[in-house]
Amino acid sequence: MKRDFLTLKDWTTDELKEMIDTAIRLKKENKNNVRHHLLEGKKLAMIFEKPSTRTRVSFEVGMYELGGYPLYLSSNDIQLGRGETVKDTARTLSRFVDAIMIRTKGHDIIEELAKFSTVPVINGLTDDFHPCQVMADVQTIFEHTGTYDVKVAFIGDGNNMAQSWLFGAAKFGMDISVASPEGYECKPEIVAGAREVAKETGSTIELVRKPIDAVKGADIIITDTWASMGQEAEKEERKKIFSGYQVDKALMDATGKKSYFMHCLPAYIGQEVTEEVYESEASIIWDEAENRLHAQKAVMLKVMS
Ligand code: CP
Ligand code: NVA
Numbered sequence: 001m002k003r004d005f006l007t008l009k010d011w012t013t014d015e016l017k018e019m020i021d022t023a024i025r026l027k028k029e030n031k032n033n034v035r036h037h038l039l040e041g042k043k044l045a046m047i048f049e050k051p052s053t054r055t056r057v058s059f060e061v062g063m064y065e066l067g068g069y070p071l072y073l074s075s076n077d078i079q080l081g082r083g084e085t086v087k088d089t090a091r092t093l094s095r096f097v098d099a100i101m102i103r104t105k106g107h108d109i110i111e112e113l114a115k116f117s118t119v120p121v122i123n124g125l126t127d128d129f130h131p132c133q134v135m136a137d138v139q140t141i142f143e144h145t146g147t148y149d150v151k152v153a154f155i156g157d158g159n160n161m162a163q164s165w166l167f168g169a170a171k172f173g174m175d176i177s178v179a180s181p182e183g184y185e186c187k188p189e190i191v192a193g194a195r196e197v198a199k200e201t202g203s204t205i206e207l208v209r210k211p212i213d214a215v216k217g218a219d220i221i222i223t224d225t226w227a228s229m230g231q232e233a234e235k236e237e238r239k240k241i242f243s244g245y246q247v248d249k250a251l252m253d254a255t256g257k258k259s260y261f262m263h264c265l266p267a268y269i270g271q272e273v274t275e276e277v278y279e280s281e282a283s284i285i286w287d288e289a290e291n292r293l294h295a296q297k298a299v300m301l302k303v304m305s
Contacts, residue, residue: 019298046102104126155221158185211251223247260282
């Protein structure tokens with residue numbers, strides 16, 4: 001039976017750790033120019049209903065390196081953009097390709113696509129989740145710290161990144177504290193779902209109001225844009241609401257230990273993060289960006305092999 005990669009919730013800790021191991025191995029092999037054409041002859045449709053730099057390039061390059069063929073499908077160019085249903089798009093593409101990656105809006109859209117496609121569907125970001133990014137983040141953390149036994153502080157909007165991180169932390173047994181302004185917290189049902197998982201792995205999931213309360217003892221501080229794709233009209237209002245949620249040196253120092261800064265990118269310097277932190281030694285954002293390639297190759301191998 002096909003397995004979709006829509007959220008981390010649907011995969012076991014063992015499966016996810018195995019994917020991270022694969023990603024780390026593939027990265028080493030890549031540096032030594034060892035290429036396995038493990039997806040020789042396989043085709044991946046990549047539907048984008050929102051812009052992308054990292055997701056598009058990492059899936060496209062990843063498919064190429066694995067010997068497969070990626071098809072970039074902007075929703076402006078395919079019939080989906082003119083009203084063909086998600087259901088019919090799923091049934092059509094399933095006859096041509098071996099997997100579908102989609103970046104879309106509502107999470108219900110990817111669920112519909114997965115329901116009607118006979119090939120695996122991979123989430124390249126929805127309004128609620130960005131699981132491939134969290135896999136790359138976890139790989140990056142493991143490479144820098146050598147352990148999953150860390151505390152993560154997520155500062156800012158309770159958006160797709162924060163919500164994916166709740167499941168990421170719960171699945172990998174990490175502790176997480178999310179600081180968000182009132183009205184911008186993670187959805188309660190997603191917090192509850194992550195807490196269920198956390199019961200099995202022993203992680204602590206905490207939601208707080210003030211950034212300073214989230215970062216104490218944190219090994220990693222993560223933030224994201226204050227206005228996600230689709231929220232452009234709220235940009236100015238959000239700048240005011242999130243003004244106390246900037247990651248600056250004082251916040252990094254408040255962890256009380258050596259800690260790293262991460263951001264899925266794109267970043268808006270001077271808003272969610274200061275240039276000083278962004279460009280500092282503690283910032284591991286370029287390793288994080290690179291790891292999109294390796295982590296996604298591991299995900300593709302898992303669902304497409
Ligand atoms: N982090 C991330 O998903 O980047 P893109 O929007 O450039 O794909
Ligand atoms: N939260 C951001 C992540 C971008 C990769 C957005 O959805 O726009």
